[in-house]
Amino acid sequence: MDKLKGAREWWTLTDQQCIVRLETVVNASVCCLIENNDNQLPKRLPWVSREAAEKGVWRVADEDLLWIIEESQRRSGLKYDDDFAAAFNKATDLITHMDTQYCGCRS
Numbered sequence: 001m002d003k004l005k006g007a008r009e010w011w012t013l014t015d016q017q018c019i020v021r022l023e024t025v026v027n028a029s030v031c032c033l034i035e036n037n038d039n040q041l042p043k044r045l046p047w048v049s050r051e052a053a054e055k056g057v058w059r060v061a062d063e064d065l066l067w068i069i070e071e072s073q074r075r076s077g078l079k080y081d082d083d084f085a086a087a088f089n090k091a092t093d094l095i096t097h098m099d100t101q102y103c104g105c106r107s
Helices: 047-053 062-076 082-103
Strands: 010-012 032-034 057-060
Touching: 010 047, 057 062
Parallel strands: none
Antiparallel strands: 010 057, 032 057
């Protein structure tokens, strides 16, 4: 999705492919609202954005937007260590594999 220029928190479809780093996903199930009488695009939207909006437009719900902002600010104070995360994931996989061997479960 692309940000719709001139319309705060509105998004439209894009033809570009996208790769998402899962380490940076803040909320994978954002509630997006469709355009309707209660949820209208800004009146002074540039004509280029109006054309793009014909593909379909969605606005991020206010509650989700606030949560994303708060979570992003919280995360900005944390340091992410790729090496530590990789070692942690490897150890977690090893423990999970050991647990399934001893309890008779299949992975």
